[in-house]
Amino acid sequence: MSAETADRPGRIDARPVRHPGRYVAIVVIAVIVAMMVSSAVTNANWDWSFAFQIMKFKPVVNGLWRGTIVGTVGAMVIGVVLGVILAIMRLSDNPVLRGVAAVYVWFFRSIPRLVLLVMFGTGLGYLYPSVSLGIPFAEQLGHFIGLSADATTVGHIDVAHLSNSIIIGILGLGLSEAAYMAEIARAGIQSVDQGQREAAQALGMSAGKSMRRVVLPQAMRVIVPPTGNETLAMVKDTSLLSAIPISVELFFQTERIGSTTFKIMPAIMAAVLWYLIICSILAVVQSFLERKFGRGIGNQRADGGLRARMLGLAGGGPR
Amino acid sequence: MTTTDTQHDLPIVRALNVTKAFHGNEVLKGIDLDVHQGQVVCLLGPSGSGKTTFLRCINQLETIDGGRVWVDGDLMGYDDRDGQLYRLTEKRIAEQRREIGMVFQRFNLFPHKTAVENVMEAPIHVKGVDKKTARAEALALLERVGLGDHCDHFPAQLSGGQQQRVAIARALAMKPKLMLFDEPTSALDPELVGEVLAVMRELARDGMTMVVVTHEMAFARGVADKVVFMDGGVVVESGAPRDVIDHPQHERTKSFLRRVHAEEEHRVEAVTALVGLEGSADGDPKGAGQPPAPDGAAGRAGTSSSDVD
Numbered sequence: 034m035s036a037e038t039a040d041r042p043g044r045i046d047a048r049p050v051r052h053p054g055r056y057v058a059i060v061v062i063a064v065i066v067a068m069m070v071s072s073a074v075t076n077a078n079w080d081w082s083f084a085f086q087i088m089k090f091k092p093v094v095n096g097l098w099r100g101t102i103v104g105t106v107g108a109m110v111i112g113v114v115l116g117v118i119l120a121i122m123r124l125s126d127n128p129v130l131r132g133v134a135a136v137y138v139w140f141f142r143s144i145p146r147l148v149l150l151v152m153f154g155t156g157l158g159y160l161y162p163s164v165s166l167g168i169p170f171a172e173q174l175g176h177f178i179g180l181s182a183d184a185t186t187v188g189h190i191d192v193a194h195l196s197n198s199i200i201i202g203i204l205g206l207g208l209s210e211a212a213y214m215a216e217i218a219r220a221g222i223q224s225v226d227q228g229q230r231e232a233a234q235a236l237g238m239s240a241g242k243s244m245r246r247v248v249l250p251q252a253m254r255v256i257v258p259p260t261g262n263e264t265l266a267m268v269k270d271t272s273l274l275s276a277i278p279i280s281v282e283l284f285f286q287t288e289r290i291g292s293t294t295f296k297i298m299p300a301i302m303a304a305v306l307w308y309l310i311i312c313s314i315l316a317v318v319q320s321f322l323e324r325k326f327g328r329g330i331g332n333q334r335a336d337g338g339l340r341a342r343m344l345g346l347a348g349g350g351p352r
Numbered sequence: 353m354t355t356t357d358t359q360h361d362l363p364i365v366r367a368l369n370v371t372k373a374f375h376g377n378e379v380l381k382g383i384d385l386d387v388h389q390g391q392v393v394c395l396l397g398p399s400g401s402g403k404t405t406f407l408r409c410i411n412q413l414e415t416i417d418g419g420r421v422w423v424d425g426d427l428m429g430y431d432d433r434d435g436q437l438y439r440l441t442e443k444r445i446a447e448q449r450r451e452i453g454m455v456f457q458r459f460n461l462f463p464h465k466t467a468v469e470n471v472m473e474a475p476i477h478v479k480g481v482d483k484k485t486a487r488a489e490a491l492a493l494l495e496r497v498g499l500g501d502h503c504d505h506f507p508a509q510l511s512g513g514q515q516q517r518v519a520i521a522r523a524l525a526m527k528p529k530l531m532l533f534d535e536p537t538s539a540l541d542p543e544l545v546g547e548v549l550a551v552m553r554e555l556a557r558d559g560m561t562m563v564v565v566t567h568e569m570a571f572a573r574g575v576a577d578k579v580v581f582m583d584g585g586v587v588v589e590s591g592a593p594r595d596v597i598d599h600p601q602h603e604r605t606k607s608f609l610r611r612v613h614a615e616e617e618h619r620v621e622a623v624t625a626l627v628g629l630e631g632s633a634d635g636d637p638k639g640a641g642q643p644p645a646p647d648g649a650a651g652r653a654g655t656s657s658s659d660v661d
C-alpha cells in the first residue's frame with residue numbers, strides 16, 4: 034500500500050531463532066539409523082532374501098488372508114455394529130437396556146483377550162458340544178406335551194466341529210471389541226449437539242431415523258480416529274488366534290517356519306513386514322474416512338473467510 | 353394479515369391450561385392460547401418465563417404434564433378415547449410434528465450437509481418425495497429466502513443470518529401448517545437481524561400461521577396480530593400489539609418493556625457505531641423493513657452506502 038520511507042518501517046527482514054538442540058538430535062538419530070542399517074545389511078543372520086521368500090510362502094499368505102485379514106474384518110464388523118447398538122442402549126431411557134449394556138461392557142473389558150479366546154476355543158466345545166437355536170426350555174416343554182425335539186429346534190450348530198474354525202475366533206475378538214467400541218460410539222454420539230436431534234425430530238423424523246440420518250453421521254467424525262486405532266490393534270491381536278487354537282494365521286505360520294528352518298529372525302521379519310504393510314494400508318483408509326465424515330466441518334472456506342465476506346471485502350459479488 | 357373475521361374458525365393452535373414442571377419446578381402454570389389460520393402471534397417475556405418451553409410443548413419436543421394442546425384439530429401427543437387419554441407412539445408423534453415447522457435460536461442446521469441438502473433432507477427421508485422433486489423445491493425455497501446462489505455452501509460457510517434463512521427454508525420444505533420461531537434473531541449479530549426478519553415478514557404476508565418468541569418489538573408491533581406477554585409461567589396479558597406494547601395494563605409488562613426499550617436503544621447505538629452511519633438508525637433500527645438481498649449478501653448492506661436514503 035504505502036511506499037517504504039525513512040520514517041515508516043518497511044518489510045521485515047529478521048534473523049530466525051537458532052535451535053542448536055535440533056542439530057544435536059539430528060546427528061544422534063543419524064548415527065543410530067546408520068548403525069541399524071549397517072547391521073541389517075552386513076549381519077547375515079538377518080537374511081532378508083529369505084524373509085522376503087517367507088512372506089510369499091503359500092501357508093503364510095494363506096494365514097495372512099484367512100486368519101489375519103478375515104479375522105480383523107470379521108471381528109471389527111461385529112465390534113462396530115454391536116458397539117454402536119450397545120452405545121445406543123447405554124444412552125436409552127430404558128433402565129434395563131442401560132444396565133445390560135453397562136454389564137456387557139464391564140465384563141468384556143475386564144477379561145484379557147487371550148483368556149477370552151482360550152475360553153471360547155476350548156471351553157465352548159467342552160461345555161456345549163452342540164448348540165441348538167430354539168426357544169428356551171422349548172425342548173423340555175415339547176417333551177412334556179409329546180413333541181419330538183426336532184420340531185422345536187430352529188437351527189443346529191455343531192460346536193465341537195466349529196471350535197477350530199476362524200468363526201469362533203472372530204466371535205471372541207468381535208465380542209471383546211464391541212465393549213471398547215461401545216464406549217467410543219457413546220462418546221461420539223454424546224459429542225453431537227442435542228439441538229441436532231431436536232431439529233431432526235421437529236422435521237418429523239422418528240428417534241431412530243434422526244439417529245441414523247443426523248446424529249450418527251456427525252458422531253462418526255469423533256468415532257473414526259479411535260476406531261482406526263482399534264482396527265490396528267485388532268490386526269495385531271489376530272496373532273492371539275493361535276490360542277483357540279487356529280493355525281491359519283500369519284504369525285503362527287511364520288513362527289512355525291522359523292522354528293523348523295532355524296531362521297528365527299527372517300521369519301519374524303516376514304511377519305513384521307506384512308503387519309507394516311497392512312497397517313499402512315489401513316492408515317490410508319482411515320484418513321479417507323476422516324475426510325468423508327469431516328464434510329462441512331473445518332476449513333472449507335474457499336472465498337477468504339466469513340468475516341471478509343460479511344464485510345464485503347472478498348468480492349464474490351452479486352450474480 | 354388476518355382480521356378478526358377468522359376468529360370463529362377452528363384455531364390452528366389451541367392450548368388449554370398447559371402445565372409443565374421440570375423436576376418439581378413448575379415452569380408453565382396453565383397457559384391458554386388460540387392461534388387462528390394465518391395469524392402471527394408473538395410471545396414476549398423476560399428470560400426464564402417459559403416461552404421456549406411453551407413453544408416446545410406445541411410440537412411435543414416437551415411432553416406436558418397437564419392441559420391439552422391441539423394443532424389443526426389434532427390432540428398433540430395423545431389419543432382421546434371417550435375421555436381416557438392414551439399416549440401416542442413415538443412414530444405417531446413424529447407424524448404430528450411434520451405439520452409443524454420449527455426455527456431455533458441457534459439455527460441447528462445439519463453441519464455435514466450443504467444448504468440445499470439441509471432443505472431436501474426431510475422431504476426425502478420423512479415424506480418420501482423423490483430426490484429430483486425435492487431438490488427443485490429446495491432450490492425454489494432457497495431462492496425465496498434470498499439464498500439461491502448459496503445452495504452448495506455448508507452451514508459453516510454461511511453467516512448467521514444466512515444460516516437462519518436456510519433453517520427457515522428447511523422448515524418450510526415440509527409444507528407446514530404452522531411455523532414456530534424461538535428467538536430466531538437473538539443469536540445474530542445486530543447487522544444480520546434485518547434479513548431474517550424480512551423473510552419472516554414475507555412469510556406472514558403470504559398467510560403462514562406463526563408463533564414467534566421474540567424480543568424484536570418493531571417486528572411484534574408491525575407484524576403480529578396478537579401479542580402475548582408471559583412471566584413466571586403464566587400469561588400476564590395478551591391482545592393487539594398496540595394495546596399490549598403501547599398501552600400495557602400490568603406493571604410487570606411495563607417494566608419488561610422499559611427494559612427492552614433501553615436494551616434496544618443500546619443496541620442501536622452499537623449498530624450505529626459499528627456501521628458508522630448515523631442516518632441508518634432512525635425509525636427502523638435493524639433495517640427490518642428491507643427485503644433480503646437476492647444474492648444473500650444482506651449482511652453487507654449495512655456497509656454499503658446504497659441504503660442510506
Ligand SMILES: Nc1ncnc2c1ncn2[C@@H]1O[C@H](COP(=O)(O)OP(=O)(O)OP(=O)(O)O)[C@@H](O)[C@H]1O
Nearest residue numbers: 374375379397398399400401402403404405406535
Ligand atoms: N430441560 C430443562 N430442565 C430443567 N429446567 C428447565 C429445562 N428447560 C427449561 N427449564 C427451566 O424452565 C424455565 C423456563 O425456561 P424457558 O427456556 O422456557 O424460558 P424462556 O422464557 O424461553 O427464557 P429465555 O428468554 O431465556 O429463552 C427456566 O427456569 C429454565 O431454567
Ligand SMILES: [Mg+2]
Nearest residue numbers: 403404405535
Ligand atoms: Mg427461550
